[in-house]
Amino acid sequence: MTTTATQLDIDRDKGNFKVEESHKYDAGIGLSEATVDYICDVKGEPDWIRDFRKRALKVFEGKPMPTHWASKDLENIDFQKIRYYLAGDQRAKRSWDDVPDEVKATFERLGIPENERKFLAGVEAQFDSEAAYSNIKDAVAKDGVIFMGSTDALMEHPEIFKKWFGKVIPTGDNKFSALNSAVFSGGSFIYIPPGVKVSHPLQAYFRINAENFGQFERTLIIADEGSEVTYMEGCTAPKFDTATLHSAVVELVAMPGAKIEYITVQNWSSNVFNLVTKRAIAHENAVVKWIDCNIGSRLTMKYPGVVLKGRKARGEVLSIALANDGQHQDTGAKMIHAADETTSNVISKSISVGKGRSTYRGQVHIPKHLKGCKNNTECDALLINSESRTDTYPAITVRGDKNYVQHEASVSKVSAEQIFYMQQRGLSEAEAMSLSVNGFVNELTREFPMEYSVELKRLIELEMEGSVG
Amino acid sequence: MEAKQGANESIRFEFQNHIDQLNTAPEWWQTFKSQSFESYSNAPLPGRSDENWRFANRKGLSLDTFDFGPKNLPATTDSLVEQSDLTSAQSGRLVFADNQTLAYNQASQELQDKGVIWSSLQDALVHHSDLLKDYFMKQDIDLGSEKFAHLHSAFVANGALLYIPKGVEIEAPFCCYNWVDAQDGAIFPHMLVIAEEFSKVSIAEAHLSAGNEPALSCGVTHLFAGVGAKIDYTLIQNFNEQTLGFQINSNIAGKDSEVKMNSVNIGCHHYRSETHGQIKGSGAHVDMRSLALVDADQEIDQRTLQTHSAPHTTSNLLFKNALMQNAKTIFSGLIKVDECAQLTDAYQTNRNLLLSNTAEANSLPGLEIEANDVKCSHGATTSEIQDEEIFYMLARGIPKEAAQELIVYGFFEEILDCIKDGKLAETARIIIREKFKA
Numbered sequence: 001m002t003t004t005a006t007q008l009d010i011d012r013d014k015g016n017f018k019v020e021e022s023h024k025y026d027a028g029i030g031l032s033e034a035t036v037d038y039i040c041d042v043k044g045e046p047d048w049i050r051d052f053r054k055r056a057l058k059v060f061e062g063k064p065m066p067t068h069w070a071s072k073d074l075e076n077i078d079f080q081k082i083r084y085y086l087a088g089d090q091r092a093k094r095s096w097d098d099v100p101d102e103v104k105a106t107f108e109r110l111g112i113p114e115n116e117r118k119f120l121a122g123v124e125a126q127f128d129s130e131a132a133y134s135n136i137k138d139a140v141a142k143d144g145v146i147f148m149g150s151t152d153a154l155m156e157h158p159e160i161f162k163k164w165f166g167k168v169i170p171t172g173d174n175k176f177s178a179l180n181s182a183v184f185s186g187g188s189f190i191y192i193p194p195g196v197k198v199s200h201p202l203q204a205y206f207r208i209n210a211e212n213f214g215q216f217e218r219t220l221i222i223a224d225e226g227s228e229v230t231y232m233e234g235c236t237a238p239k240f241d242t243a244t245l246h247s248a249v250v251e252l253v254a255m256p257g258a259k260i261e262y263i264t265v266q267n268w269s270s271n272v273f274n275l276v277t278k279r280a281i282a283h284e285n286a287v288v289k290w291i292d293c294n295i296g297s298r299l300t301m302k303y304p305g306v307v308l309k310g311r312k313a314r315g316e317v318l319s320i321a322l323a324n325d326g327q328h329q330d331t332g333a334k335m336i337h338a339a340d341e342t343t344s345n346v347i348s349k350s351i352s353v354g355k356g357r358s359t360y361r362g363q364v365h366i367p368k369h370l371k372g373c374k375n376n377t378e379c380d381a382l383l384i385n386s387e388s389r390t391d392t393y394p395a396i397t398v399r400g401d402k403n404y405v406q407h408e409a410s411v412s413k414v415s416a417e418q419i420f421y422m423q424q425r426g427l428s429e430a431e432a433m434s435l436s437v438n439g440f441v442n443e444l445t446r447e448f449p450m451e452y453s454v455e456l457k458r459l460i461e462l463e464m465e466g467s468v469g
Numbered sequence: 470m471e472a473k474q475g476a477n478e479s480i481r482f483e484f485q486n487h488i489d490q491l492n493t494a495p496e497w498w499q500t501f502k503s504q505s506f507e508s509y510s511n512a513p514l515p516g517r518s519d520e521n522w523r524f525a526n527r528k529g530l531s532l533d534t535f536d537f538g539p540k541n542l543p544a545t546t547d548s549l550v551e552q553s554d555l556t557s558a559q560s561g562r563l564v565f566a567d568n569q570t571l572a573y574n575q576a577s578q579e580l581q582d583k584g585v586i587w588s589s590l591q592d593a594l595v596h597h598s599d600l601l602k603d604y605f606m607k608q609d610i611d612l613g614s615e616k617f618a619h620l621h622s623a624f625v626a627n628g629a630l631l632y633i634p635k636g637v638e639i640e641a642p643f644c645c646y647n648w649v650d651a652q653d654g655a656i657f658p659h660m661l662v663i664a665e666e667f668s669k670v671s672i673a674e675a676h677l678s679a680g681n682e683p684a685l686s687c688g689v690t691h692l693f694a695g696v697g698a699k700i701d702y703t704l705i706q707n708f709n710e711q712t713l714g715f716q717i718n719s720n721i722a723g724k725d726s727e728v729k730m731n732s733v734n735i736g737c738h739h740y741r742s743e744t745h746g747q748i749k750g751s752g753a754h755v756d757m758r759s760l761a762l763v764d765a766d767q768e769i770d771q772r773t774l775q776t777h778s779a780p781h782t783t784s785n786l787l788f789k790n791a792l793m794q795n796a797k798t799i800f801s802g803l804i805k806v807d808e809c810a811q812l813t814d815a816y817q818t819n820r821n822l823l824l825s826n827t828a829e830a831n832s833l834p835g836l837e838i839e840a841n842d843v844k845c846s847h848g849a850t851t852s853e854i855q856d857e858e859i860f861y862m863l864a865r866g867i868p869k870e871a872a873q874e875l876i877v878y879g880f881f882e883e884i885l886d887c888i889k890d891g892k893l894a895e896t897a898r899i900i901i902r903e904k905f906k907a
Contacts, residue, residue, distance in 0.1 A: 068518045352841075368827055383841035387808070392836040397524065398851040401826035410846035411838045 015110065015236025015267060015296075018209050019102040023128070027085035029212065033057065036182055039085050043151060043185070048162075056171045056181030063175040071328055073299050077273055082214040082245055084183045085129045092124065092134035092149045099125075103132045110236065112205050119449075121200035122147040126217060127207050129185040136202070144193040145229075147202055150218050153189030160191055164222055168251035168279050168307070176301075177277040180216045180249040187217030187248065192227040192258070201230040201263075201449060206246075208237035208272070214245035221251070223258035223286075232263040232452065236296070239269035243298070246272055252280035254288050256310060261289045265452060267459065268296040270326055276302040279334070282342075284310030291447060294321045294329045295459050303361060305334030308342035308373075315344040318444050320456070322463050323356030323388075332361035332394075337373045337403075346377040349441050352388035353463060359391040360409070368399040379409040382440050384433070384464075414440075434464045477510065483537035484623055490539075495598045501605075505622035512616035521613025524799045524831040525770045529713065529739040535685045536653045537624060540567040543650040543679055553648075555705070556673050557892035558641035561587040561631075566648040566679065568626045568656055580639065586632035587643055590659060593630040600632060604663055608691050608719040612743040612772040617715045621657050621687045628659025631672065633698075638669035642703075642890055645672070649686060649708065650679035658688035664698035664726075671701035673893050676708060676716075678736065683711035686737075690718045694726035696750065701729045703888050707900050708736035710765060716742045724750030724779075731888055733897045734761040734769055735904055741770045746786075748810075751779040757786040760884040762877070762904055763796035763828075773802040775817065777810040786817040789884055791877050792828035801833035804847065808839040817847035822854065822880055824873065874905050 027038045036057055040050045065074050093099045096113055107113060107125050116123040122136035124147065131149035140147075146157060153161050171181040188204045208215050223229050237244055246268060254260050260280065268274055274297040280288040290304035306315025317333035335344035350358035360379045381390040392409045414436045422432035438445075438457055445453040484506050491499055514530060515522040543549060543566050550572045553564040562574035576587040586597060593601055610618040629645045647658035664670050676686060686708060694700050700720070708714055714737040720728045734740060746755040761769045775784045790798040800819040821830035834847040854876050862872035881901060888894040 069520050368829070371826075381836075381838070383838065383843070386811070386841050387839075388841050389839045390836065391838070392834070392847070394832070394834060394849070395523065396832040396849055396851065397829065398821070398823065398832075399827065399829040402853055403823070404852040405832075405850060406852075407832070407834065407849040408846065409834070409836060409848075410844075411836055412844055413841045 016239050016269060017109065018238040019106055021210050022102070023086045023088055025085065025087045027083065029083050030080040031082070031084055031183070035084050039183060039185060042085070045154065049154065052166070053182050056178050059172045060175060060178035060182055063178060065175060070301060071299055071330060073328065077243060077245060081212060083210065083212055084214055084216070085185055086210050086213060087128060087130040087185070088132070089130065092131035092152060094135050096133060099133050103127045106207060106209065107133070107205065110205065110207070115203070119200060120203045121198055122202040124149060124188050124204040125207070126186045126204065128210055128213060128215065131186055140198055143196045145196060145198060146189065146191040148189055150187040150189045150220060151185060157189070157191070160222065161189065161220065164220055164251065164253055168253065168281050169249050169277050173277060176247045176275040177249050180218060180247050180277070184216045184218035184249065186215070187219040188221070188231070190221040190229065190231065192223045192229050194225040195227060197228040198230070201232050203232045203234070206233060206235040208244055208246065211240045212242050212244070214247065217248045219248065219250040221260060222253045223255060223260050225255045226257040228259040230261040230263065230449070232449070234265050234267070236267050237269045237272055240271050242271065244272045246274045246276070248276045250276070250278040252288060254280060254282045254286035256284040257286060259287045261291065263291040263448065263452060265293045265456065266296055266300065270296065270298050272297045274300040274302065278302065278304040280306045280315070282306055282308050282310065282313035282315055285312050286310060287314045289316040290318070292317065292319045292331065293456055294331055295463065298326065299328045299330065301330045303332040303334050305336065306344065307336045307338055308344065309338050311339050311341055313339060313342045317346045317348070318447055319348040320441050320444055321350040321358045322460060323350070323352045323358040324463050325354040325356060328357045328359065330359040330361060334363045335365070335375055337366045337370060337375070340370055341372040343374045347444060348379040349444055350390060351382045351384065351437055351440065352390050353384045355387045357389040357391070360393065362394040364394070364396045364405060366398045366400055366403045366405065370400040371402050373400065373403045375405045377407040380440070381409070381411045382437065383411065383413050430465065434461050437464055480532070480537055481510070486538065487624060494594055497602055498594060502623050505619045509616060509619035509623055512619060514616065515613060519613065521772060523801065523833065525741070526739065526768055529768070532685065534653055534683070535655045536651070537655050540569070540651040540654055542569060543567065545679060546571050549648050549679055553646035555675055555893050555896045556642055556644055556890045558890070559644045560639050560641040562644045563589055563629050564646045564648070565627050565658070567651050567654050570627060583637050584634035585637060585639070586630060588630045590625070590628040590630060597630065600663070601630065604661060604691070604693060606689070606691070608721060608745070608747070610717060612745060612774055614715055614717055614741060614743055617687055618689065618717050621659070621689050621717070624655065625657040625659050628661065631662045631670065633664045633668040633670045635665040636667050642671040642673040645674045647674070647676050647686070647688070648679050649684040649712065651684070652682035653684065655685040655687065658686065660690040662692045662700060662702070664694050664700050666695045667697040668695070669699040671889060672703070673890060674702070674704045676704070676706045676714070678709040678712060681709050681711060684708070686712060686714045688716045690716070692720035692728060694720065694722045694728050696723050697725045698723065699727045701889060703731040703893060705733045705893070705897055705900070706736055706740065710736060710738050710767060712737045714740040716740070718743065719745040719747065720755065721747045721749055722753035722755050725752040726750060727754045729756040729887070730758070731884065732759040733900070734759065735900050737767065737769070739768045743772045745774045746776065746784055748775070748777045748782045748784055749779055751781045753779065753782050755784040757784070758884050758887055759788045760881045761790045761798060762901055763790070763798060764793035764904065766795050768797045770799045771801070775804045775815055777805065777813045777815060778807045780809065780811045780813070782810060783814040784816070787884065788818070789820045789880060790830060791822040791824060791880060792830055793824045795827045797829040799831040799833070800849070801835070802847070803835040803837060804845055806838045806840050806843055806845060811840045811842045813840060813843040813845065815843070815845045819849040821851040822877065823851060824853070824877070
C-alpha cells in the first residue's frame with residue numbers, strides 16, 4: 001500500500017494554496033446596482049445585457065431564501081460581505097506564455113497544462129471572475145467548433161449567444177440563478193456545428209483565489225444537430241475562514257440527435273457555498289448526460305436537470321456525493337418529460353463520513369397527454385460513522401398514457417462481514433473500508449473518462465482516511 | 470376578505486353554542502376546547518410554500534360552506550344501525566351519526582370485569598375523565614394538518630374510547646361506525662385506543678355517508694401501545710364523493726409492541742390522510758398499509774411519517790393506489806431514523822396504478838437517516854397495467870374491462886389480505902367492486 005500512500009500525500013491539499021491578489025478590476029464588497037454597472041462598464045457590454053442584469057438583480061432581491069425546504073445554513077451567507085467581480089484582464093490568453101506568472105503557476109500546480117497536452121481538445125481556465133486562458137486545438141477549431149469564455153463569446157458571437165442565453169434557465173428560476181444573471185462573469189461558451197463529433201473532451205477549470213469572493217460563471221453549450229461533445233469541469237479554491245460563494249448557471253442545448261456529456265468534479269474547499277443551477281434541453285433523439293461528482297464545498301445545492309423536449313430524447317444524471325465533517329451535499333436530479341417516448345435515468349450514490357450529511361432531492365415530472373415515457377431512479381446511500389446522516393426527498397408526478405416510473409432508494413452501512421473478510425486477508429480496517437466504498441461507487445466511476453475515474457478514486461480514498469478505527 | 474371574516478364569525482358563533490352546551494362537562498375539557506378553537510383560528514391555512522402540502526390542491530380546503538351546528542337525529546336511524554354491521558364478530562360496537570350516538574353495544578360483562586373500557590366519548594367524559602385528561606389528543610400532530618386537528622379538538626363531541634388493561638387479549642374487533650347524514654354537516658370522528666402491557670386488541674372503524682349531500686369529516690385516531698402490546702386497526706373510508714375529509718392518525722409503539730394500521734380509502738371529493746408511526750420502544754414493530762381506489766375528480770392526499778427513536782425497531786409501509794378518470798393521488802412519506810435508533814429496519818413502498826391517461830399520481834417518498842447501522846429503503850413505482858397482463862387474459866376469453874378489473878382486485882389483495890376480520894375484508898372487496906360498476 002505504499003504507492004497509494006505517496007499518491008495520497010500529493011493530493012491531500014492539492015487545491016489548498018493561494019497566490020497574492022493583483023486584480024486590476026475590483027467591483028468592491030457588497031451588491032447593488034452600482035456593482036452591476038461596474039461589471040457592465042468594465043466588460044464594455046451592450047445595453048441589452050445591462051438591462052438583463054438589472055432586471056435579474058431586482059428578481060434576486062425580491063425572492064426569499066428557499067429555506068422552507070433547503071438547509072438553514074443558507075442564512076449564513078451575507079451577500080453584502082462578498083466581492084462580486086475581481087479580474088486581472090478582460091480577454092483570455094491563447095497561450096500559457098501570456099498568462100500572468102502567478103496565475104499560470106496556479107494552474108500548473110493543478111496540472112491543467114499537462115492534461116491539455118495529454119488528452120484534451122480544448123481548455124479554458126478561469127481565475128476568479130474571468131478566464132485567464134482559453135485555447136482550442138486547431139484540428140477541432142477547423143471543424144467550426146467554438147470554445148471560448150462567455151465574456152468573449154458575447155462580443156464575438158452575439159447572434160448565437162443571444163439566441164440561447166437565459167432560455168433554458170430563466171432569470172427567475174430561483175434566487176441563485178437570478179443572482180448569477182445579475183453579476184455573471186466567465187464560464188464557457190461552446191458551439192458544435194451540425195454533425196461534428198469532438199472526439200476528445202473540452203475542459204474548463206474554475207479556480208477561486210481571492211477571499212470573500214463570489215464566482216458566478218455562466219456556461220452555455222449548444223450542440224447542433226447530430227453533433228457530439230464531452231465537457232469536463234473541475235473546481236478548487238484555497239480554504240479561508242470566511243465563506244466563499246460559487247453560484248453558476250449552466251445551460252445546455254442538445255439539438256435533434258445531438259449528444260452532450262457534461263462531467264463535473266467539484267472539489268471546492270470546505271468554506272465554499274456551492275449553489276449551482278444546471279439544466280439542459282434535449283430535442284428529438286438527443287441525449288444529455290450529466291455526470292456529477294461532489295466531493296468538496298461546505299454546502300452544495302445542485303440538481304442537474306434535463307427538459308426532454310423532443311420525441312425519444314434521453315436524459316441521464318449519474319451522481320456521486322461524498323460528505324465529510326462539516327459538509328452537506330444536497331444534490332439530485334430533475335427530469336422534466338415534455339414529449340412522447342422520452343426516457344430518463346438517475347443514479348445517485350452518496351457516502352456520508354464522520355458528521356457529513358448527504359441529501360438526494362429529485363424531481364420527475366411526466367405531464368398528461370404524453371405516451372410511453374420511462375424513468376428509472378436509483379439512490380443508494382452509504383453511512384460510515386454513527387454520526388453520519390443521509391436524506392432522500394424525491395418527488396414524482398406521473399400522468400398520461402403508457403408511462404412507467406420506478407424509484408428506489410436504500411440506505412445501508414458497509415457490511416461487517418465484508419470488512420471482516422478483507423481484514424482476514426491482511427488489509428487494515430481502513431483499507432478494507434476504503435475498498436468497499438470504492439466498490440460502492442465503482443459502477444458509476446466506470447462511466448467516467450479514465451483520468452477522472454483515477455482521480456476520483458484517489459479523492460475518495462483521501463476522504464475516507466482516518467474515518468474508521 | 471370580508472366574506473372570509475364573516476365565515477370565521479359563523480364558525481365562532483357555532484363554537485360558542487357548542488361550548489355553552491358543555492356546562493356539565495369537566496372544566497379541563499371546556500378549557501381545552503376553548504384553547505383549541507383559538508389555536509384553530511390563529512393557525513394559517515396551508516400556504517403555497519408549505520412542503521407538507523406540496524402538490525395538494527389547497528383551494529378545496531375552505532370550510533365556509535359547512536354547518537357546524539348541532540343536528541337532529543337522522544330519520545333513517547334504524548337503517549343506519551342495521552347497516553353498521555361490517556365484521557363477522559364484535560367485542561363491542563358504537564354507531565354515530567352526525568356526532569350523536571345511535572347505538573352502543575357494550576363490551577361483555579367478562580371483559581368489563583377484567584377492566585376493559587369501551588365507551589363513547591360523551592360517557593367517558595363523565596366516567597373516565599382522568600383517563601381522557603392523560604391521553605386525549607396527546608400525540609403530536611406534525612404532518613401539516615395542525616389547523617384541522619385544532620378544529621377537531623374544538624368541535625369533537627363524540628367518539629370511542631377503548632382501554633385494555635395489562636395482559637388482556639381480545640380476538641373479536643371493537644367496531645365503530647361514523648355516519649354523516651345532514652347536508653353540509655360536519656362530523657368529528659375520534660378513536661382513542663390505550664393498550665396496556667402485553668394486551669392484544671383489534672379495532673374496525675368505518676366512515677360512511679348516509680346520503681349524497683356534501684359534508685365535512687375531520688377525524689383523529691390515536692393508538693397507544695404499551696410494552697409488548699398488540700394493536701390491529703382497520704379504517705374503511707367510504708364517504709360519498711361530495712365529502713371533504715381529513716383523517717389524522719398517529720400511534721405510539723412502546724417496547725416490543727406491534728401496531729398495525731390498515732386503511733381502505735374509496736370516497737370523498739378531497740381526502741387528506743396523515744399517518745404517523747412513532748416507534749419509541751426498542752423491539753417495536755409498526756405496519757402501515759393503505760389502499761385507495763379513486764375516480765372522477767377525486768383527490769386523495771396521503772402523508773406518512775415513520776419515526777424510529779429507539780434501537781432494534783422495524784417498520785413497514787405499503788400504500789397502493791389505483792387511479793381512474795381524472796383522479797389525483799399524492800403519497801408523501803418519510804422515514805426518520807434518529808441517531809440513537811441503530812439496527813433499524815424500515816421500509817416504505819408506494820405503488821400507483823394508472824387506469825386512465827388523465828389521472829395524476831404524485832409520489833414523494835423520503836428518508837432522513839441519522840443512525841448508520843440501519844437498513845432502510847423506499848420504492849415508488851407508477852405505471853399502467855402491462856399489455857402482456859391484459860393480453861394473457863384476453864387470450865383466455867376475458868374481455869378487456871373485466872381483465873383490468875381483475876388485475877386491480879389482485880393489486881389490492883396484498884392489502885386486503887392483511888385485514889384479519891374476514892367479513893370486513895369482504896366488505897372492502899364489495900365496495901371496490903361497486904366502485905368499478907359505477
